[in-house]
Amino acid sequence: MAPAPAGHSIVEKILGRAAGRPVRAGDVATLTVDRAVMLDTTFFFLNQMRREILSVADPDRIVLVFDHEVPAPSALSAAAQSAGRAFAERFGIRRFHDLGRDQGISHVLVSENAHVLPGEVLVGSDSHSQAAGVMNCAARAVTILDLLQAATTGEAWLQLAPTARYDIAGRLSPGVGAMDVFLHLAGQRGDHSGLNLEYGGPGLGSLSIAERRTLATMTTELNADFATFEADDRLLAHVAERADRPFIPVAPDPDAAYAFRHTLELSGIDVMVARPHGMLGNTQPAATTGAQPITQAFIGSCANGSLEDIAAAAQVLKDRRVAPGVRLIVTPASQAIWREALVRGYLAVLAEAGAVVTSATCGACAGGHLGVLGPGDVCVTSSSRNFRGRMGSDRAEIWMSSPATVAASAVAGRICDPRDMLAEDAP
Amino acid sequence: MTGETWTIRGRVWLFGSDLNTDLMMPGAVLFDTEEAQTRALFSGHRPGWADQVRPGDIVVAGRNFGCGSSRPAARSFANLGVACIVADGINSLFLRGCVSYGMPALACPGISGAVAEGDVVTLWPCEARVELLGGAVLKAVSLPADLLRTMRAGGILPALEQRGLISPSGTQG
Known part of the structure; x- marks a missing residue:
């Protein structure tokens, strides 16, 4: 049968x-x-x-x-x-x-x-x-x-x-x-x-x-x-x-x-990073990277350029400064997000901290403009991909993390877990 | 697909696993001429290869060939005259590109460990069969007949041109 x-x-x-x-x-x-x-x-x-x-x-x-x-x-x-x-x-x-x-x-x-x-x-x-x-x-x-x-x-x-x-x-x-x-x-x-x-x-x-x-x-x-x-x-x-216009939501069949x-399970997930040149099977908790120094930090792209992402960065960067020797570039994913981030004061916090905020584009993520990496650069990015050569020189290294981790790392000058700074700010 | 004979025979260039399209078409040439993009194929990963490969050669690679961006890297292999790409596994977006750009490609688990660079191998894409130096045969992953036909006929652009939807090359403006 x-x-x-x-x-x-x-x-x-x-x-x-x-x-x-x-x-x-x-x-x-x-x-x-x-x-x-x-x-x-x-x-x-x-x-x-x-x-x-x-x-x-x-x-x-x-x-x-x-x-x-x-x-x-x-x-x-x-x-x-x-x-x-x-x-x-x-x-x-x-x-x-x-x-x-x-x-x-x-x-x-x-x-x-x-x-x-x-x-x-x-x-x-x-x-x-x-x-x-x-x-x-x-x-x-x-x-x-x-x-x-x-x-x-x-x-x-x-x-x-x-x-x-x-x-x-x-x-x-x-x-x-x-x-x-x-x-x-x-x-x-x-x-x-x-x-x-x-x-x-x-x-x-x-x-x-x-x-x-x-x-x-x-x-x-x-x-x-x-x-x-x-x-x-x-x-x-x-x-x-x-x-x-009208639409019809689609649910899976019960016996799909x-x-x-x-x-x-979300509750047990740690703050993570991916090491250079790939993501699959190539991650570790941010707190265990051993003070990895960075030269550039990027927040943006289709992966992490939302208003919430910029808010998370601003929360970390408020009353802090980007470390000497680090370039922090923030590229909102749309001009609508850019405008709202302006109204809410996030852009002022970012700029005061020393971040450079660009207009909305794929930008540094695709290695074409607005933050291309040179030989020897070490970048931590919240963007979509860290393959060798992705953001510019094939002699650059790209680490990947959440926007909060990028922001905290830009302040520290090395990759770190943002929760330490967030804890300092807690009342 | 019986009744159709499609035989590809060529010399092997052996590559590794997880080769992404950023390596095949680096960001530096993303907004450059097709010729510059073609010459840049694997320029960081294997400098000089685009000058060494000859029309009719076969690229053999490991797992997950062509992962990453949707860059038209399949076109670069076709431009260099590569006769076929055979890999343990091919990224699904890259394989789409092979169909749509008319670049013959076959997934054949185990192929990368079974050949040496310079070996001559014979492929029958319609029968999903690969014959190695010495006569051993490996089974490839069958592709539907429609897709093989498009791949062999040079991709989907000729049909779009014939239907008057896209202008012929060199006629812009």
């Missing part, structure tokens, strides 16, 4: 709707794409090939964001942005984030502005496009060519991996951030190649949307495909404030088939 078919995970249900038929691990399907997120890099690539887009499937399904190099640091970068503006004008792209008031990093903007809604399918050509999975949607990175296919035909191909599930339990201890949860996973659970990750469980509600987005972004660094979050009350409240199911 054949076994009863098991149920579907969230991502399988969303992709099944988009494909018009049920899909399971191993299937190749062509899907209708609800959102194709184009970047300045898309138009750099088109310029490089001396090609242009002649037709789009639906301008309202395109989101265009200049984020990698804004403002343009080179003529080639500026030419890419000019081509992008001409494209937006020609095809009437409404969801366009140019330099200015609406500027920011695409992965943050799509959830902050609800460009994508629960149950929808999003593709982007940046590898951290999984970040949108906080919205209870199916979001993944594709190549620039796949993105061009999605924008021009409205469709993309996909080979579906099995889903693994993390049930979040408990809540984070004071001074421990969402980045520490990722570093814990990277250290303890390692590589997740060939899997989609689904996050849910009773502890999910203790994490803000921004904290979840850190986890979703960094799922890319676990080598997983999709990162999809359950739609809990906190997410539905976030969406209800922003949505401009998972590659594995694991409880992610």
Whole structure:
């Protein structure tokens, strides 16, 4: 007798709707794409090939964001942005984030502005496009060519991996951030190649949307495909404030088939760092790094450029100074976050401490501008990746940590656990 | 996929595990010409390799080949004439790139430990089979026929061009 078919995970249900038929691990399907997120890099690539887009499937399904190099640091970068503006004008792209008031990093903007809604399918050509999975949607990175296919035909191909599930339990201890949860996973659970990750469980509600987005972004660094979050009350409240059209949240089937199911207990997680040149199986508690000296410290990127991240840095930096010999660079993930950080006084605290605050862009994380590392530099960063050469010279070393740990390390001039400074401030 | 013959035979260049796309397309050339990006392939990791590799050669590597950024690194291998990438494991985004840019690639667990640099190996992508020097055969991970067809036909760009969605190269503006 054949076994009863098991149920579907969230991502399988969303992709099944988009494909018009049920899909399971191993299937190749062509899907209708609800959102194709184009970047300045898309138009750099088109310029490089001396090609242009002649037709789009639906301008309202395109989101265009200049984020990698804004403002343009080179003529080639500026030419890419000019081509992008001409494209937006020609095809009437409404969801366009140019330099200015609406500027920011695409992965943050799509959830902050609800460009994508629960149950929808999003593709982007940046590898951290999984970040949108906080919205209870199916979001993944594709190549620039796949993105061009999605924008021009409205469709993309996909080979579906099995889903693994993390049930979040408990809540984070004071001074421990969402980045520490990722570093814990990277250290303890390692590589997740060939899997989609689904996050849910009773502890999910203790994490803000921004904290979840850190986890979703960094799922890319676990080598997983999709990162999809359950739609809990906190997410539905976030969406209800922003949505401009109807949507249907998607829950997993009770008998969903998972590659594995694991409880992610938040309460025991320590303040962590990743050592240079990789994250998987390469982490340790921040307090055990043995006074590792640093020359640069960076807070920003799709991983950790939220208002909460900047608040965490300001809490540490209030009435303190960045150590001599250390450069602290802070890049908010959007100009909306930048403005709110200004209103709340965080930017004044950062600047007074000696941090340099830039406008919103991928910036130093991608090694293109605003904080490129030179030979011999040792950086501690809350950004998304620490591969050799990632932020500039391949003779630089990149350590990774939460924004609070970056801020405390910038003050100390060496990598340290921020909780010691936070304890000094306690009344 | 029976009935279709696709045989690739070439000389092996052997690489390690966890080679990310930042190593294949360093940030320094991210906003540079396609030619400069192609010449920079593994420039930090294995300087000079882009000048040594010959059209028809095969890249063999370990686990998690091509992890990291969505940079068009598969295109650089194709530009250098690499006939196929065979690795113990290939990152799923990089493998997508191999399909979409038309760069033949196969995941074949155990391959990196079974060959030496300079060996000549023979691959049948449609049959997911790799024959080593000396005749031993390894089983590769089967790719769906649709994806193999796209990979072999030069990726998805030709179809977008034929459908009038993307302009031919050199026609911008």
